[in-house]
Amino acid sequence: MLSPGSRRLAGVGESVLRARSASREGAHVLIDTYGRVATDLRVSLTDRCNLRCTYCMPEEGLQWLAKPDLLTDDEIVRLIDIAVTSLGIEEVRFTGGEPLLRPGLVGIVERVAALDSRPQMSLTTNGIGLKRTAEALKAAGLDRVNVSLDTLRPDVFKTLTRRDRHKDVIEGLYAARDAGLTPVKVNSVLMPGLNDDEAPDLLAWAVEHDYELRFIEQMPLDAQHGWKRDGMITAGDILASLRTRFELTPEGEEKRGSAPAERWLVNGGPHVVGVIASVTRPFCAACDRTRLTADGQVRTCLFAQEETDLRAALRSDAPDEEIARIWRLAMWGKKAGAGLDDPTFVQPDRPMSAIGG
Secondary structure, rough: OEEEEOHHOOOOOHHHHHHHHHHHOOOOOEEEEOOOEOOOEEOOOOOOOOOOOOOOOOOOOOOOHHHOOOOHHHHHHHHHHHHHHHHHEEEEEEEEOOOHOOOOOHHHHHHHHHHOOOOEEEEEEOOOOOOHHHHHHHHOOOOOEEOOOOOHHHHHHHHHHHOOOHHHHHHHHHHHHHOOOOOOOEEEEEEEEEEEEEHHHHHHHHHEEEEEEEOOOOOOOOOOOOHHHHHOOOOHHHHHHOOOOEEEEEEOHHHHOOOOEEEEEOOOOOOOEEEOOOOOOOHHHHHHEEEEOOOEEOOOOOOOOOOOHHHHHHHOOOOOHHHHHHHHHHOOOOOOOOOOOOOOOOOOOOOHHHHOO
């Protein structure tokens, strides 16, 4: 019996024909040979971070990108402009590393909000700097935020992140909600022996504060390459834990669309909880994302081994049309899936902080 993802891939024959036709006609979309159209752009603004989460990077940090290698503010805005006006991008998510460490962030948001084809804009952050920036980001045009928080216990937070900043994240979440950066989504990763018992408490807290909680399976994107499938907390584990305290009702595939999270009504609603099962229930068949690293490389997938250089084209004075052509060609070659379920899967060289979430 085919899995839901396999069934979706098996039914894209007609979409493939449309994709080939669109490619020949030079249509202004980022489409691949499986008929998937990318409308969601993830833009990494920096590879730097002020936390050292155990599932992401070593305690001493990483070798950061040199400043000349990073895209400038002008280059970022130009690429986003090309993406939304020439390539059909409708949503932009700013990521990192930690995007709040980017000095020009508010200005970038303001300039993207002023584009003729204004995209929806969101931000994925660890929340540490949100208390001081939430209002400015909202005024600049940011629509909402995703905040990473894996535990309600300050001591566990310090163990997981190697930093004593739990209070700052909580205050950042309050500031985001008060500024109207809603819905505020909270992303949590459960780790064995550290916070794997906290799922029900996290959900009760999220419901109380009107945040949308989303659990994410730990993915093989750590810089140490220490991820092991048999040591991760799965979506099944998470749901079983939540059901010890809550009644969960599937929201339905028709409402999920291309979103990575399977969502569940909590005690009949209106609150929901999401589970992103990237490893055990991959959703590649419905993926609508394209990714831009902080040094100007297009990635078709979090787990891709290949990248396409847009920075070189930018800095050699290529016209917008040529940059769009390079981007379309990169996405045309997107693979059917991440390959996590393949025994030959190889973790990408770049860790999550250098790719952008």
